[in-house]
């Protein structure tokens with residue numbers, strides 16, 4: 300059944316994937332199997348995206364399927380069965396309201412075992428600082444799609460520095476406006492303008508790959 | 509009165525653009541120029557003043573164009589796409605287009621939920637923002653398909669326009685009356701701005717109106733883009749039927765722009781990047797293609813602004829007759845587009861705004877030199893920024909470096 304779930308998920312057969320997952324989750328040890336299979340499926344979808352076979356619509360559909368399935372799977376798992384490999388505070392920077400890319404990245408990061416604290420869009424600099432203090436993440440992810448957001452990222456990182464928190468975290472930036480040059484300009488540690496690469500780099504920053 | 513010298517300049521500029529569209533080599537590479545928030549900053553005014561005060565806006569545009577002249581002007585108060593309202597009033601050709609762009613003063617009257625303006629919902633230095641939203645449920649597709657105009661008027665308008673929430677109420681009637689007053693004042697201001705631009709040698713008339721891929725109407729105004737992407741898989745037949753119904757309305761609307769003097773229709777494409785070639789060809793392209801062809805039959809050319817990555821869909825343009833119009837690119841490399849489209853489609857764009865913001869003047873000179881070296885030969889190229897808005901703090905010496913490089917390397 301895991302094979303079938305994996306296949307229907309990766310083939311974007313929403314109804315079938317959700318149906319199998321519902322059935323599987325009821326069996327003994329099924330919830331863990333569903334979780335792992337869906338993570339594997341998300342990874343495969345990410346791989347197909349990086350290879351240029353899948354497009355954003357497939358990432359969105361996969362993220363939606365993943366969320367649907369997790370809604371009934373997570374409550375059936377014991378705490379230690381969902382062990383995370385690290386925590387990330389994630390938000391779209393002040394002045395920018397684009398959230399589609401951030402949300403795609405979020406699901407894929409979650410599927411890879413990162414505990415993501417999503418602090419939303421148009422996030423004021425101070426709110427990043429507060430969230431870092433509250434959740435003590437290893438990683439901070441910032442998303443930016445408009446040119447004006449680049450300055451906003453730079454300013455956010457300065458504010459994090461001023462709060463004395465910069466050395467406790469690694470910062471990864473994403474979204475349509477980021478590049479190596481932007482990363483250097485704003486003072487981040489890594490950048491990715493596609494979610495699959497972003498997840499890979501995040502794991503590297505966590506020392507998990 | 510416009511001097512003969514400036515009239516001649518306007519003719520030269522128009523001819524330059526026209527030659528490129530017709531895939532020829534003009535005297536110089538046509539250049540659409542840079543603009544955006546930087547225009548207000550250059551004049552020392554806030555974004556709020558630039559978006560609400562016609563006189564200050566005009567003076568800022570004139571100052572910018574005197575120092576940074578290009579083949580098409582900046583100028584006029586911009587607004588946010590309010591297509592659902594144009595659709596709702598499409599049976600009133602004197603009005604539908606008037607409502608299409610909601611600018612600051614119009615929004616003070618209408619209070620649109622998708623809009624945020626400087627000095628209002630935003631600080632005085634931020635530029636206006638369209639923040640979108642979901643305004644329709646999937647169960648409503650049948651209503652949309654049956655009558656997109658009625659659906660927009662009865663269902664969408666009250667959901668998106670704060671002050672039209674209760675259609676027929678005194679508030680809604682007062683809102684429409686006030687909107688008419690604001691539009692009348694603005695029409696007079698716009699004539700003034702047009703006259704000022706003519707004095708600077710910019711063509712009057714022969715302008716551009718808007719058009720949208722039918723699926724983008726659904727993604728931008730009705731369902732919100734990620735929901736539409738899911739709808740395509742869940743309710744494919746309804747999405748297709750909706751696109752066809754919307755096509756009829758939008759073609760009618762764009763042709764109203766033609767009747768008012770426009771010769772070109774600009775399509776900003778949004779869903780393109782999201783779709784695989786298979787989904788693009790099945791859902792997005794058929795009604796978009798038909799739209800372009802119908803406008804062409806009526807003597808209008810189209811300009812498609814392909815936002816995001818368009819690499820996977822470049823070959824679809826070849827289904828259109830050569831010389832059909834302009835393909836402008838954001839992330840897709842114009843050189844790559846040229847390989848596919850040379851001799852068939854006029855290409856526009858090329859200047860990565862990121863380079864203008866963060867490069868040095870020397871780097872910019874080199875960048876433009878290489879770009880023009882690759883793109884000018886053979887003609888059919890219009891130089892411009894890949895996105896329209898240069899931020900306020902863009903170094904002005906970088907802007908100057910772009911214009912100097914175009915001057916230096918842009919001659920055929």
Ligand code: B12
Pocket residue numbers: 355358394395396397398399400401402403404439440441442443444445446447471472473474475476490491492493494495497498588636637638639640641728733777778779781815816817838861894895896897
């Ligand atoms: C959809 C869209 C919108 C929607 C947004 C809906 C929403 N809920 O997000 C709406 C219509 C609301 C909108 C509004 C505006 N938009 Co807009 N929009 C787009 C569009 C068409 C697609 C953006 C998108 O979702 N891309 C797809 C996602 C998946 O890509 P992505 O974000 O890069 O994410 C990927 C990776 O970067 C990565 N990732 C994402 N986040 C993160 C985070 C981390 C940490 C990591 C590691 C990775 C990662 O994973 C994702 C999957 O691979 C683009 C054009 C384009 N095609 O790019 C314009 C675009 C981004 N918008 C633009 C503009 C200007 C605006 C407006 C300012 C317009 C206006 N004047 O009102 C407003 C924005 C207001 C504001 N202040 O933010 C410009 C930006 C230009 C610029 N350089 O500044 C663009 C490029 C269009 C253009 N060419 O002019 N927009």
